Amino acid sequence: xxxxxxxxxxxxxxxxxxxxxxxxxxxxxxxxxxxxxxxxxxxxxxxxxxxxxxxxxxxxxxxxxxxxxxxxxxxxxxxxxxxxxxxxxxxxxxxxxxxxxxxxxxxxxxxxxxxxxxxxxxxxxxxxxxxxxxxxxxxxxxxxxxxxxxxxxxxxxxxxxxxxxxxxxxxxxxxxxxxxxxxxxxxxxxxxxxxxxxxxxxxxxxxxxxxxxxxxxxxxxxxxxxxxxxxxxxxxxxxxxxxxxxxxxxxxxxxxxxxxxxxxxxxxxxxxxxxxxxxxxxxxxxxxxxxxxxxxxxxxxxxxxxxxxxxxxxxxxxxxxxxxxxxxxxxxxxxxxxxxxxxxxxxxxxxxxxxxxxxxxxxxxxxxxxxxxxxxxxxxxxxxxxxxxxxxxxxxxxxxxxxxxxxxxxxxxxxxxxxxxxxxxxxxxxxxxxxxxxxxxxxxxxxxxxxxxxxxxxxxxxxxxxxxxxxxxxxxxxxxxxxxxxxxxxxxxxxxxxxxxxxxxxxxxxxxxxxxxxxxxx
Numbered sequence: 001x002x003x004x005x006x007x008x009x010x011x012x013x014x015x016x017x018x019x020x021x022x023x024x025x026x027x028x029x030x031x032x033x034x035x036x037x038x039x040x041x042x043x044x045x046x047x048x049x050x051x052x053x054x055x056x057x058x059x060x061x062x063x064x065x066x067x068x069x070x071x072x073x074x075x076x077x078x079x080x081x082x083x084x085x086x087x088x089x090x091x092x093x094x095x096x097x098x099x100x101x102x103x104x105x106x107x108x109x110x111x112x113x114x115x116x117x118x119x120x121x122x123x124x125x126x127x128x129x130x131x132x133x134x135x136x137x138x139x140x141x142x143x144x145x146x147x148x149x150x151x152x153x154x155x156x157x158x159x160x161x162x163x164x165x166x167x168x169x170x171x172x173x174x175x176x177x178x179x180x181x182x183x184x185x186x187x188x189x190x191x192x193x194x195x196x197x198x199x200x201x202x203x204x205x206x207x208x209x210x211x212x213x214x215x216x217x218x219x220x221x222x223x224x225x226x227x228x229x230x231x232x233x234x235x236x237x238x239x240x241x242x243x244x245x246x247x248x249x250x251x252x253x254x255x256x257x258x259x260x261x262x263x264x265x266x267x268x269x270x271x272x273x274x275x276x277x278x279x280x281x282x283x284x285x286x287x288x289x290x291x292x293x294x295x296x297x298x299x300x301x302x303x304x305x306x307x308x309x310x311x312x313x314x315x316x317x318x319x320x321x322x323x324x325x326x327x328x329x330x331x332x333x334x335x336x337x338x339x340x341x342x343x344x345x346x347x348x349x350x351x352x353x354x355x356x357x358x359x360x361x362x363x364x365x366x367x368x369x370x371x372x373x374x375x376x377x378x379x380x381x382x383x384x385x386x387x388x389x390x391x392x393x394x395x396x397x398x399x400x401x402x403x404x405x406x407x408x409x410x411x412x413x414x415x416x417x418x419x420x421x422x423x424x425x426x427x428x429x430x431x432x433x434x435x436x437x438x439x440x441x442x443x444x445x446x447x448x449x450x451x452x453x454x455x456x457x458x459x460x461x462x463x464x465x466x467x468x469x470x471x472x473x474x475x476x477x478x479x480x481x482x483x484x485x486x487x488x489x490x491x492x493x494x495x496x497x498x499x500x501x502x503x504x505x506x507x508x509x510x511x512x513x514x515x516x517x518x519x520x521x522x
Contacts, residue, residue: 007283010276012075013058079279089247096270099206102230104130108261111136131446140441176204182346191225200227200252218344240277300387353382371402467520474508
């Protein structure tokens with residue numbers, strides 16, 4: 001007899017629902033009773049919002065029949081234990097605030113005010129907020145860049161080692177992998193290096209919740225020796241938005257403090273439907289195994305193959321190349337290239353771009369949306385398509401039809417698009433300006449202190465060299481902060497900002513969108 005796969009938290013909630021409870025507690029909808037009425041005017045409301053009302057019967061609070069996320073004893077505790085078994089962690093913790101909650105909690109766990117931590121420069125803004133809350137000092141490490149698409153990876157291993165030698169007081173190393181485009185590197189050498197200094201390796205693996213669950217995927221960071229890893233379960237696995245998990249190995253981590261910090265960061269009234277969706281996602285994967293991902297992998301491979309056969313304007317490949325290895329029919333590489341210059345590529349992510357370079361990714365995204373196909377994101381040159389675990393033949397055919405229609409428009413309208421030619425230069429190519437001695441920043445203190453506005457002034461960009469920046473400027477794409485508030489502005493940074501302004505790049509955090517001026521500390 002096959003082993004029954006359980007989802008204990010979801011089963012606990014449905015059992016409570018089946019008992020037909022009479023509720024005199026929060027939440028105010030009282031197990032969805034607000035949607036169940038015979039009054040005519042409210043019956044109309046029920047019909048309008050019926051889809052939403054259906055989930056409220058399991059949207060409960062911490063009562064004796066359920067459990068408490070911050071002091072789990074049975075259903076939630078078992079759900080977390082089962083998750084740890086599946087993902088290979090000593091402990092796994094459910095998050096209802098997305099990977100944001102995990103990133104902030106792990107930084108607060110390892111850093112006291114004034115402590116120093118080594119951080120990859122191209123990190124999510126939640127990491128910066130975690131540093132502010134911790135009052136930590138951060139030394140930022142410039143990322144490496146993969147050659148095919150120019151996307152930013154983790155810093156080179158020797159850069160991390162040099163930083164550890166320069167700052168032996170560092171309390172942890174924090175990396176972010178895979179990047180948004182599904183490029184990952186081997187984490188094991190970084191974990192071994194951090195451990196040789198007696199400190200933990202923290203990893204933001206938000207885009208890799210599926211890693212390690214199928215032979216076509218890269219190995220997960222936790223399986224490669226990382227100590228705390230956050231995954232956005234909702235991104236690539238079937239959990240609700242804001243559902244995430246924190247996977248931990250306890251040798252280098254104070255688990256008691258980590259739990260305490262999660263209690264500080266997360267709501268005292270966490271969403272039971274979100275937690276149940278995490279439990280269900282784990283149960284589905286455990287029940288189906290690697291077969292859970294076969295449909296998505298098959299459709300992503302089919303899409304790349306069909307686009308290559310067409311040999312049209314649009315190129316669709318895992319690695320951005322026209323000659324994608326994924327067109328092979330052998331079982332070992334049907335899912336796409338496994339390693340490319342030591343970079344592992346996620347076969348569920350497909351990059352789509354105009355081979356002639358005449359149409360930007362943003363414009364291509366709008367054209368896809370006009371055909372009812374909504375992509376994950378776009379940048380200056382390409383669109384990123386994310387194939388989830390379940391994708392049907394009909395959905396892939398619809399995407400192919402949209403691409404064919406777009407190609408017809410492009411072929412008939414080349415002159416108009418040529419006026420706004422994008423060209424082949426990548427924003428990320430500016431990394432060539434980063435000198436070796438700038439791979440490792442000076443320590444930057446993050447605080448929650450109020451800024452004295454009297455100390456801030458605005459100067460022209462050419463005059464800003466040598467000043468301390470009063471703002472964090474993030475070119476997007478690729479989303480890598482070029483300068484942080486509190487960091488000294490070098491000539492190479494000012495030069496790159498000027499070039500980005502000339503290209504019309506969009507920058508987050510800049511007080512002057514044109515980048516002609518910048519705010520600095522006097």
